[in-house]
Amino acid sequence: MSLDAQPTARERRxxxxxxxxxxxxxxxxxFVYASAAGLVFGQLFFEPAGAGLATLLAFGSVGVSFLFRPLGAFVAGHLGDRYGRRVVLVLTLVLMGVATALIGVLPTYAQIGIAAPxxxxxxxxxxxxxxxxxxxxxxxxxxxHAxxxxxxxxxxxxxxxxxxxxLLASGVLALMTAVAPGDAFLAWGWRVPFLLSVVLIGIGYWVRRSVEESPVFVEIAERAQTTRQPVLRLFRRHTPLVIVAALVFAGNNAVGYMTTGGYVQRYASDPAGPVGMGQGPVLWAVTASAVVWLASTWAAGWLSDRLGRRTTYAAGFVVQLAGVLTLFPLVHGGTFGSLLLGLSFLSVGLGLTYGPQAALYAELxxxxxxxxxxxxxxxxxxxxxxxxxxxxxxxxxxxxxxTTSVTVYLAGMTLLGLAAVLLLRDRTGIPLGPDHEEQQAASPVYGLARA
Structure with missing residues (x-):
């Protein structure tokens, strides 16, 4: 499919x-992993380290995976720019599913010792x-395709x-706390959401195999213009842009991982902590707030087509800052309603700073x-x-x-993201095809005329 023959409405859907x-x-x-890390992995895989350190190690295991994201990005970026977008989507989906399902059958520290963690x-x-x-x-x-x-x-x-x-991860875990409460959840209930991944991966694989390749890549391939070393070319010509774009996402991501990384779930449900809510109500509050995040993310994508990516992002970071400042006071209210309100307000800002990201990055x-x-x-x-x-x-x-120190940390990351997005020129609607490479190569970072 060339860019002259635009995708049909059916193909776009x-x-x-x-x-x-x-x-x-x-x-x-x-996210099933991140939530389980906050709820049970400290006890099951890191308990010999002691309660406090076990929690840190469990959350640390969540973070370790991020250090390997660049490896996945480098490999996928090379394959995607050389051989197409679709093949990468299928490969990554299968890899994620296999790893998740294996966690669901992994023995604990009590069963195989240090090999478990x-x-x-x-x-x-x-x-x-x-x-x-x-x-x-x-x-x-x-x-x-858009x-x-x-x-x-x-x-x-x-x-x-x-x-x-x-939403799905928190919902399934919440359901399992009801089906297998207390010791049963520790014994086997937490494993079910991981094993469910096998079914979901099969569905995702079938759906992704059915779509056409990106028309932009098809056009590049037809002209034999694929880049042999795309990663090297990226850093040779666009390093400042990569850094600024990364900081935009960091401002959203640090705040988002208060829930997606399992921190709020652990903090609010810790029996020895200042809140002391049950695991079930906390997970249901996170699940409900995910619906708010979903709606605001979708709305932000729509708004960015009308207001521009930069303006939508800047407004979103302001809302996100307000959500950060009110999060822990509401969590400390100690009720399901106050927790839900705090997470939902935060989720509005998260959606406004996440919905436009795909289009913003693609246009950079x-x-x-x-x-x-x-x-x-x-x-x-x-x-x-x-x-x-x-x-x-x-x-x-x-x-x-x-938690005041956590609020200061999250507010600082939000302001960093806001500063980064203000360094970018708005390129809303710029042509994405290979005929416009020269226009696309002009740096969108203020102060840099060309890459």
Whole structure:
């Protein structure tokens, strides 16, 4: 399919469905681990370290996977710019599913000793490699198929897979706390959500195999213009842009991982903590807030087509800052309603700073190296932002005895993201095809005329 023969409405709908289903499955797998880390992994895999250190190690295992996202991004970026977007989407989906299912059958420390946490971390690393490569492909499939004036809305389709994944992961875990309460959840209940991944991966694989390749990549391939070393070319010409784009995402990601990284779930449900809510109500509150995140993410994609990516982002970071400042006072209310209100308010800001990201990133980089640019910026941003956010938050509370330090940390990351997005020129609606490489190569970073 060339760019002259635009995708049909039916094909675009199929791409939207495929990206939503695929990213939902990917992030379900990723978030099930993060939630389980906050709820049970400290006890099951790191208990000999002692209660406090076990919690830090469990959250640290969540963060370790982020260090390997760049590896997934580098490999996927090379393959995606050389051989196409679709093949990468299928490969990453299968890798994530296999790693998740294996965690579901992994013996605990009590059964096999030190090998248990070692194997757990290795499987989490595989999840990180998959996540590092998956997002860029999903983003480009949706944005490069989209009508120019609706690119933000179409680009929001892989983005809503994240709150959908969180909703599904939290919902299944909450259900299992009811089906297998107390010791039964520790014994076997937590494993069911991981094993469910096998079914979800089969569905996601079937859906993703059914979509056409991106028309931008098809055009590049037809002209034999694929880049031999896209990653090297990216860093040779666009390093400042990669850094700024990564900081934009870091500002969102650090705050988002208060829930997606399992920190709030652990903090609010800790029997020895200041809140002391049950696991079930906490998980249901997170599940409900994910619906708010989903709606605001979708709305933000739509708004960015009308207001521009930069304006939508800037407004979103302001709302996110307000959500950060009110989060812990509401969590400390100690009721289901106050927890839900705090998480929901935060989720509005998270959605406004996440919905436009796919279109923003796609419009920043030239077509021939776009997969590499999008994936690597995203991976670096996730390390700077969410990788160790739950671990940092836990350490700050242990050191200071107060969540005020966590609020300062999250507010600082939000302001960093706002500053980064203000450094970018708005390129809403720029042509994405290979005929416009020269226009795309002009740096969108203020102060840099050309890459």
């Amino acid at each position: 199929r791409v939207v469905a495929a990206t939503i289903v695929g990213t939902t499955v990917e992030w379900y797998d990723f 070692v194997l757990l971390v290795l499987l989490r690393i595989l999840q990180g490699v998959s996540a590092g490569g998956e997002w860029g492909g999903a983003v480009l499939m949706s944005c490069e 009508p120019v004036r609706r690119r933000g809305l179409y680009g929001a389709s892989p983005q809503i897979g994240v709150p959908l994944g969180l 980089f030239p077509a021939s190296i776009r997969f590499s640019g999008v994936s690597i910026s995203y991976a670096i941003g996730s390390i700077l932002g969410g990788a160790f956010a739950p671990t940092i938050a836990t350490a700050l509370v242990q050191a200071t005895g107060s």
